[in-house]
Amino acid sequence: MSVFTIEAGLAILGLALLLVEAFKPDISRRTLGLTAIAGTVLALVLFILAPHDTASLPGFIQPWHQLDGLAIFYKGFALVITILVLWLTLECAPYLTRFTLDGKLAEMFSLPLIVCAGMMWMASARDLVTVFVALELVTISFYVLVAFARKSAFSLEAGVKYLILGALSTGVLVYGIAWIYGATGTMSFDGIAKALANPATSKTAALFGSAVLLCGLGFKVAAAPFHMWVPDVYQGAPTPVTAFLSVGSKAAGFVVLTRALDAFMSAGSIIGSEIQALLLVIGALTALLGSLPAMFQTSVKRLLAYSSISHAGYLLLALACRESARFDLSSGGVVAFYLATYLPMTVLGFLGLGIMRANGLGEDLKDFTGLAKRNPLLALLMTLSFASLAGLPLTAGFLGKLFVFLGLADHGCWGALTCAVIAAATGFYYYFKTVLAMYTTEGTDVPALSLSTATKAVAGALALAIVILGVYPKPLQGVLKADKAAVVAK
């Protein structure tokens, strides 16, 4: 069974679930959810077993799809995050239903499957057309998901904002694609790279096109100054959707960005240095604009949104630093590594938020007060998540940051490094502000908060992933190393 079939199967399963809900409205959401989860897990298993080379794809799709290391990694990534989001949705279902029409949640289980298929396609896209289609598949599904809790004013507002700004970015993106095409005469990444290596190509047109394209993609990954939607949308969207946006959508954006930049900044590219400078500026700005306003947040969910912006900044900086001979990972590899570490810590953080929400608590800092007393385990896990987000050594978050900083230093980008360090330092403040709140004991008696075994297991697994990635990253690095070899070979 080829990978493509699996992806198609996922999309079909998504549609099927949608139809089932429509024609058999009394089906329980648990059944729906578990079916979706089971389907995705099955897809993951099949994906692992499936052959991992481009030749195994159906012939008709081969010109547009590829299966290199990066693609395999991001496809797996998409499947994992989808499973986690579906599960998180089930966890949050009791309170989510209060905000949906008729207390239904069907789309919350089916749309993620479609999003997942979209992300998987995006990961293996070989040309801008495929990128655009897959990206829009994901984005449009997200419009629905963000506004899904439509009885909640917040969710609706987030939906509207995401819709308008997202559509705007789509326009910018297409316009950029048009100009890239105009400058290079091709849509495929390989072709673009070749054309850009040719000095006869118009530099100005190429610069214009790539700049506009990067603006469009910058919106998807929350790069400054296209990041303003992030706090509002993340805060307003239902928590599972926020987690999905924060990890999945961002990863999807970055895989496209990696592919595009591989083309724009390939060896001998006439626009390579300008693009690198642009990335450094945007990356540093993003890291700062994510961190600085976060210091005053009282809503933890919004704080995580800012944190997500800040992380996007580090990732952009990683992309700015192309391959170094002394480094096993390509810049795309570093980004992938970073995202792999980012997944467990972010999902764990949102899981905590979801659990608290499900237990009738808010998402504010004051709701975190005394969490350690309510449930020491949850507090410990959340601490781990926040410590990792802050980049504390021995957690997964540190290594990602370390690679980024190493790359910046190796390329001599001291200005950007300074900004990144300041942003990271600020990060320590707001993450640990939250941690501190959890362990604060003064105040009223707080009722205990219990976790189901399944929750414990999932949260524990995520925490374990944080620790293992932090102290034993060798296997993950091994997976990503292959990618560098491929890039170098190209």
Place this chain on the structure above:
Amino acid sequence: MSVLEIIIALPLLAALAVWLGAPARAASLGATIVNLILVLYAVVQYGGKTGLAFTCSHPILENPALSFAVGADGTSLILALLTALVMLAAIWQIQDRPAIFYVSSLLIGGGALGAFLTTDVFFIYAFHELALIPTFLMIALHGRAEPAQRKAVAWKATIYLGAGSLVLLAGLVWLVLEFSGGSKLTFDLEALRNQAKLTPLPDAKQGQIFFLLLLGFGSLVSLFPFHSWAAPAYATAPTPVAMLHSGVLKKFGLYGLIRIALPLLPQGAHVEWVQHALIWMLLGNILVMGLVTIHASRLDDTLANSSVMHMGYIFLGIASGSELALKGAVILMFAHGVSIALLFGLCGRMRNQLGTLEYNKLGGLATHAPAFTVLFAFGAFASIGLPGLTNFAGEVMIFLGNFTEFKAGALTPLQWAVILALWGVVMSAVYMLRAYRSIFHGSPATGLFMIDPALSQRVPFILLAATLLVTGCCPWLLLNLMKSAL
């Protein structure tokens, strides 16, 4: 598997066990006692050897080469011994406190042990950070002040230490990039050292990197003017945390300078502008903080500021770079750790029993608490450098070490600094004796009196005081561990 791995893992595992519900006191005490025995075993085994021993390495990344590598030489063993001692004392003296006190003490101690006993720059750095978190939490949550105030204090310390750590990280990354050799980035200290020996950097560059590291490590050690976190933090911190941080964890910055910065950048400290900057800063520590300490009107303030002040002497040893002075600096690190932990431990007891540490409210405690007084005297006199207690040996080695290169009639800036630093010794006598006079001498203040701790509660303090006496009379016991040149 090396004995060092057990030494590092034991407290961390004990911490986890206690957090998950194991009997706090028994588990913590058991782990720390076993740990002390293991450290002593390692110390005895190491004997008069040179170079790294007990090495063991588990690669976790190939490129950049990262590995969980343990190994110890004399310096690290001395600091490990210090950690084991202070951790035992700090945990032993805890009374009627929630489990988090034990957990945090174990974590701080375990983190410090990890930082001292690993030989990979990454883990050296990482373990130190690990130990900072419980420090921060404990100050913010269980500090001896109003909630708002103790949180502010904790934040201040954390921002300082966090910023310092990041500067430090930048410096370390720079080192790794410079010294990794051609093909591969490596974090292995030995490999970096070898490369530094093969291809030393130009002096000017060494100076720059050294200065960056000095700022990073320095703010962890409260090097003037990056010290203002330390005094309030120690004054506020719960007793075991104050003992462990000021006694042990703070030494990490100095250890890093001796272990990482000096061998890789042997000329770094001797570049003129770096040396002058360092001299000004350390004199700031000694003279400015000496005066600030004299001004203090509470015991915890005095101790906290004095602890900042005494770091200046260790920096003096590091600035000198002569072998005698460097070894003196290591001895003084050990000595200061033990003595300040002893003093903070006793100070904590006093606060618990008396409710105040204001000098003008106290007096005459010696009458009812003679044993307590004697123990305090050990700490106080050690910290003013009385011969026979360890601090003296360290200080005098540092002073002498700065005079090994000497031209009559032309003192170097460092030697002038030593002379000024000697005046600091006088100042420390002033504030310590003032404190001692106001607390223990005179007639007992009405309503404020305390009695000696029960014998079992004296044990941790006796342990520390005895260490001061034994290693003070026989500093060669420690020096034997440092046969090789640093």
Place this chain on the structure above:
Amino acid sequence: MNASIPLLLPFFSALVILLGHRQLKGAAVLISVGSSIISFIACLALLAAADDKTNNQLLLPFIDVGHFHANIDVLIDKQSRGMMFIVSFIGMLVHIFSLGYMKDDEARPRFFGSLSLFMFSMTGIVLAGNLLMMFIFWELVGLSSYLLIGHWYQKASAAEACKKAFLTNRIGDFGFMIGILLLFGANNGNVNLFDLETAFKHGGPLALGSPGYNASFTTAAALCIFLGAVGKSAQFPLHVWLPDAMEGPTPVSALIHAATMVAAGVYMLVRVSFLIEASPLAAEIIAGIGCGTALLAALMATQQNDIKRVLAYSTLSQLGYMVMAVGAVAMAAKNGHDGAHAAEPGHPAMFHLYTHAFFKAMLFLGSGAVIYACHHEQDIWKMGGLRKHMPVTFWTFSIGTAALMGVPFLSGFWSKEAVLGVAFDSGCKVLFLMGAATAALTAFYMTRLLIVAFFGKPRTESAHHATEAPMVMILPLAILAIFSVISGYDVLATPLQAMKPPHVEGHQTVLVASLLALIVGVGSAIFLYRGKDKDPISIKLFANKFYFDEIYAVIVRVCQDRLAWIVTALERVFVDGLIARLPTAIVARIGAATRMLQGGHMQGYTFLLGGGVIGVVYLVVYVLPRLGH
């Protein structure tokens, strides 16, 4: 004979007693006294030991790094053997005396423990083979002195006094340490006394006149080392602690603050006399300070009413004598007055130290007996007529007084003669004249003391009921009285290796002057004080010790406390403000500003987004290519 017994025995005694006195109870006293007696016997054996100046005996390793060794090693020569005898002998007598004096004190074990600690430290100074070891024990005597002065720490005055003593000594030690460092540097990391001497003498590399000689360095080193002696031997301007140290129990005053510890400064100066001889300027300064201290202290003593304080100022004055002698010997050596030779077989300072130890210890113990008899009354104007109640004490006290005044044929006479003689030889007449004036004043105030305390009628109840002290206290007095009489003669001085200078010929002037001073002093005192119930003369300046304490209090308050206050304030404002609060405030302000971007208005967002696109395009298409990226 191994020198470790007198060194280590008291150490273990001190350790055992101080750490376990509550378990030991009465046994503590026995341990301490026993150790002092055994030490004394060991020291007697030591007197017969061979002169082993070239070879230090290693007792204990201390610091051993590379080619640097600083060990606990002992140098046994004439000086150290003689000094050891004084220390152990008087130490033993004081231990015995204290058995009686401290009988009723509850903290007796602590007292004896500290006493043992002192014996240990003092022995260390005496035997020290290198300057570092001397410094170590130098500080330790400071500690034992601190503990003993503060024995009655409940009394505020005692608590203050012990602190003052320690701190003042610390200032001296500050100089001492600098001196050691300078010598350490100049002599290639070797502070062994014998090696230093070789370096500074007999054409050594640092000797006067050799190419390696540096006058300012040598003077600086000598003066720094001397500062140590100034602190320990309570010379001007660091003399203020010694009178206050009388807050300690009287046996302590006798042992530490009269006979031995305070003399350690002099002993040390004699030990490094090679250095002082190498620097004429330092020698002059030392002589001047000594002489000045002698005179100032004598003047202060004339107006004191506390029996112990009179003796304390007298001690100060006599220590000044000794220090003056040290300087004068060096000056005389320069003048060619074969002072160098005079120092070889004997040294006036050491000889005076030796005789002074006996009679001053005896005077203190005598005053202790008086105080004990008068129920801890120390004001001499509240005594009177004790002659009849305490005959033995009276007679021994009188002998001590006579010896101190320099009555011919008593021990003090010989040593004072030697000191004045070398002052005369130094070529500086002022030294000699001031020395003679001090002698007159000494005679004056000691006579005054004797008359007021022992003659006339009892002025208070307690003086009336005074009775003779018990045997344990009388016995040491008697022994010391005998020594006060005969110790100046060769029959004792030679075997005890007291470094008595050979008889100096042709000093008629000196003899006349000292006799004249004696007669004037005694005569005027008898004339003024006979039969008086209160002091007929009152000189505020002297009574208030030239206001040194007040001046120092101001200095401490202004230069230390006020400065500390200012520095603390500056540190708070500038260091904390600039390094900590300002950056955090800036970051916070920026953070707050960046939040404004996030106003929640969609038009703002679209505007920023559109503007961002335009900005990025502008940057990439127009700016960056021109920057030459």
Place this chain on the structure above:
Amino acid sequence: MITLGHYLVVSGMLFALGLAGVIARRNIIIVYMCLEMMLSAANLALVGFSRFHLVNGLPDYTAQSLVFFTITVAAAEVAVGLAIIVALFRSKQSVDVESVTKLQG
């Protein structure tokens, strides 16, 4: 003769007008229409480029295939978008952009 430049200028103007409308208009429906205009601008540019980029003497149709996708996507976007806008109108009785400013800071 109409050159590529003409197409591009028109497309650029369309894009700029669309962007200006998005920024300036307060009615979400109109904002949405402006967004569609921006997409059309991009489409126009694509078609223009495609027409003038000759492969073997024929226009290159890859770009034009993207135009079809864009149109489809725009339709889908409108479908979802209008649904959301309707929901907004139901809850706020307004489609003014200023009616959604709760999330901020």
